[in-house]
Amino acid sequence: MARSTQGPPTTRETGETVFATLTRLLSGRQGISAIGAVAGGLALLLGLVLLLFVPAMRGAAYSVVVLGAILLLLALMVSFSTVVKAVTGRRGRYGTNTTAMVVAFVVLGILIEVLAFRNPVRWDLTATRRFSLAPQTRDILTGLQEPVRATAFFVAGNPSQDQYRTAVEDLMKEFGRQQPKLFSFRFLDPDREVTIAKEFDIRQYPAVVFEGRDSGLRHQLIAPFFEERNFATAMLIATGRQQKRLYYLTGHGEKDLGDVAPDSREGAALLASGLGGDNYDVQVLSLAQIPLVPEDAAALIIAGPKQDLEGEESKILEQYLRGGGRVLFLLEPNPPATFSNLLFAWGIKPVEGRVVEIFNSVAGQPQTPLFSRDQYFRYPEDPSSPDPFHVDLITRPLDETYFPGTAAFQQRLPPEEMVKESVALFRLVRATVLSCISQDPEAKTCPPESLGRELVPAWALQGFAPINEKPDPAGPRKTRIVVFGDSDFVSNYHIPSKNNRDLVLNAVNWLTEDTALANIRPNPIPVRYLILAENQKQLLRALSWFVLPAGVVLLAAVAWWRRR
Amino acid sequence: MRNIRAILRKELGTYFASPMAYIMAGVFLALTGVFFVNSVDQPFAEASVRGLLATSSFFLLTLVSPLLTMRLFAEEQKLGTLELLLTAPVRDYEVVVAKFLASFVMLASMALATLFYAALLAYYADPDLGPTFSAYVGFLLYGAATLAMGLLASTLSSNQIVAAVVGFGLILVFTLVDQVSNILSGTVARVLERLSLSAHFDAFNRGVIDTADIAYFLILMAVFLFLTIRSVESRRWR
Numbered sequence: 001m002a003r004s005t006q007g008p009p010t011t012r013e014t015g016e017t018v019f020a021t022l023t024r025l026l027s028g029r030q031g032i033s034a035i036g037a038v039a040g041g042l043a044l045l046l047g048l049v050l051l052l053f054v055p056a057m058r059g060a061a062y063s064v065v066v067l068g069a070i071l072l073l074l075a076l077m078v079s080f081s082t083v084v085k086a087v088t089g090r091r092g093r094y095g096t097n098t099t100a101m102v103v104a105f106v107v108l109g110i111l112i113e114v115l116a117f118r119n120p121v122r123w124d125l126t127a128t129r130r131f132s133l134a135p136q137t138r139d140i141l142t143g144l145q146e147p148v149r150a151t152a153f154f155v156a157g158n159p160s161q162d163q164y165r166t167a168v169e170d171l172m173k174e175f176g177r178q179q180p181k182l183f184s185f186r187f188l189d190p191d192r193e194v195t196i197a198k199e200f201d202i203r204q205y206p207a208v209v210f211e212g213r214d215s216g217l218r219h220q221l222i223a224p225f226f227e228e229r230n231f232a233t234a235m236l237i238a239t240g241r242q243q244k245r246l247y248y249l250t251g252h253g254e255k256d257l258g259d260v261a262p263d264s265r266e267g268a269a270l271l272a273s274g275l276g277g278d279n280y281d282v283q284v285l286s287l288a289q290i291p292l293v294p295e296d297a298a299a300l301i302i303a304g305p306k307q308d309l310e311g312e313e314s315k316i317l318e319q320y321l322r323g324g325g326r327v328l329f330l331l332e333p334n335p336p337a338t339f340s341n342l343l344f345a346w347g348i349k350p351v352e353g354r355v356v357e358i359f360n361s362v363a364g365q366p367q368t369p370l371f372s373r374d375q376y377f378r379y380p381e382d383p384s385s386p387d388p389f390h391v392d393l394i395t396r397p398l399d400e401t402y403f404p405g406t407a408a409f410q411q412r413l414p415p416e417e418m419v420k421e422s423v424a425l426f427r428l429v430r431a432t433v434l435s436c437i438s439q440d441p442e443a444k445t446c447p448p449e450s451l452g453r454e455l456v457p458a459w460a461l462q463g464f465a466p467i468n469e470k471p472d473p474a475g476p477r478k479t480r481i482v483v484f485g486d487s488d489f490v491s492n493y494h495i496p497s498k499n500n501r502d503l504v505l506n507a508v509n510w511l512t513e514d515t516a517l518a519n520i521r522p523n524p525i526p527v528r529y530l531i532l533a534e535n536q537k538q539l540l541r542a543l544s545w546f547v548l549p550a551g552v553v554l555l556a557a558v559a560w561w562r563r564r
Numbered sequence: 565m566r567n568i569r570a571i572l573r574k575e576l577g578t579y580f581a582s583p584m585a586y587i588m589a590g591v592f593l594a595l596t597g598v599f600f601v602n603s604v605d606q607p608f609a610e611a612s613v614r615g616l617l618a619t620s621s622f623f624l625l626t627l628v629s630p631l632l633t634m635r636l637f638a639e640e641q642k643l644g645t646l647e648l649l650l651t652a653p654v655r656d657y658e659v660v661v662a663k664f665l666a667s668f669v670m671l672a673s674m675a676l677a678t679l680f681y682a683a684l685l686a687y688y689a690d691p692d693l694g695p696t697f698s699a700y701v702g703f704l705l706y707g708a709a710t711l712a713m714g715l716l717a718s719t720l721s722s723n724q725i726v727a728a729v730v731g732f733g734l735i736l737v738f739t740l741v742d743q744v745s746n747i748l749s750g751t752v753a754r755v756l757e758r759l760s761l762s763a764h765f766d767a768f769n770r771g772v773i774d775t776a777d778i779a780y781f782l783i784l785m786a787v788f789l790f791l792t793i794r795s796v797e798s799r800r801w802r
Contacts, residue, residue, distance in 0.1 A: 090801065091801060094801040098797070102791060102794060105786075105787060106787055109783040109786065113758075113779055113780055116779035117758070117776045117779075119775075120774050120775050120776045121774070121775045122775075123698075123772070123774075125698045125771045126695055126770075126772075127692050131772050173766065173767075173770075180754055181754075528610055528612065528689060528690055529610060530604050530609045530610070530611040531689070532688060540601065540605075541601050541605070544597035544600050544601050544681060545594065546597075547680075548596075548677060548678075549590045549593045549597065552589045552590035553586065553587065556584075556590065559581055559585075559586055560583040563581060563582075563583070
């Protein structure tokens, strides 16, 4: 009340209209100054908005900003004394002081945040460290030479796609975090963004397309190839890394690359997809039609031959190996002799029969040995010595793998009889001591006297010449061979299980010397699904919706009662 | 410290003696219950609190924090008790820190009550405990930052509704600023994204604790508490 009698008269008290008040305020020098200040402020704001959101109007935006600045300057000049009084007056001084302190505090905060952002320390608390990128992936990201954008095509609300969506989004966020400047991503619904989906040639989804923004190169991944190594490869492809060509031998009863049935034990279409995901171009090779291994072959894959090589075919492959060829042998117990002979020349021979594993096998199937981390050989054997071969990269990043019905191999000559300069042999994985070799295809156990022998179902070798031949110093590149005693583990049915896919892809990566990809360890995503029966769901709903709120409302009643 | 303790005790007493605070907590928990069931009641649902805390941080902290803080200074201004408090032998920062801590204890109590859902998950499945821990750490930091914003808003008006609306607006700006960055590019987009509360919380919710994210929440909280102290102090010379 006191204020209303002592303060300036209000509009109602003087009978002045709002319009009249405005006219009075805006007349004279002060009024012009106020109009100029408001117009200048608005112009500055408009200019900044244009500058930020409409890059096409950048020229006009600068003009508007300059105009705003001039208007503000004019307003300041016209009302200079008023502004000076406002700043140097008692309130002005306190206000300026406070503003300076706030600005200093905010700047300090920004500096600390920038420092923390540039020197981050991270703790990945997930059980499997699934958000820790492999050093190779980080190198690829930090070494990007052009912007890369990933476009993920997922249909919203589709449960079968949702199971991939979170994993894809998490991985992309990690990529974006590692390379915030040059990597970006977006999610689109292909049913809604039909034009973009067509432009990206999306025929099957969920799919993720990596795109080099300068080069225009694109690489598409489809489910289930949404792992870190697939993304890393896709980025390499989108930024222009050349594809290597693999040849897949046919004509001897090998696994069928064209068989796409997911439960097929004779189909190898998923192997081809996995190789495609690692940036390989896979071509079929029939030596009966083309009697040579083409020169552009980065490696040759022989998966599950049931018949012998015919006529000149053996010689062609022998020559290919002598000339620095790279071959992945995926054989079966008691393989055709002509294939065994190819290996024999390089110092490996199959043990007759099949491995029976009674300690560590896939449940109830002793003829399907399971291989855990401690069953992979470690190279170099002396960790302090250099490792020129990098064989370790085939198995070191892996967890469990299994071979349904496998042969074992052994060294043809004892080590002391080998010419070291010609061939270096590496055992990759062994069965446990509670295993044996059996001729019986139905065997489920081992006689005690057959236990204890080391059985090695997978080998790798690098050499310049077949064993005990003197290598030609001016000869071609070094030969590399990887041999597995089983081919079923790469079939459509088995390849997605455990780390089977990674094992075979790592072997191909080693043969073609793409070791960076092999070293990107698959981060297993543990299945932690919540699966409830209907009555459990009802209980969960009841407990979640009512128990806690009801308890708290009860507390409210108690509080009310006590206050009363 | 003694002054802070005394004011903190008084504020906590006000919170916990008031039926309204319990009713607000009840509504909070009812909504988190709905969010929790929605996040796990679907095919291939992951046994984690990730969905619950992502939704709760976005919808609930934006609403609950201003409601918790709106009273703290606005009511004192309206009743005229703020002058008494400011002329008492306590420093401005002690008043601000104590009121902030009181609201934080209230919010933390509500958040910790939702551990009940984590316990349900642990009973029925095998949730990964690392991400559960990091998600709650992030949720509390997120909450602390939003409470500091709400506290500043409370000093700006003697009307609690106005204070709540201003606080809500402030928090909303910092929550959605990364959406603006989606339509921009370059440095501005990256800076705006770095300012976003939800973007920084996301890593915690996935199971990753990053010192840059911790620093962000602590700095944001410190800046808004500093602004609140200056705002309270300005009453002496305005």
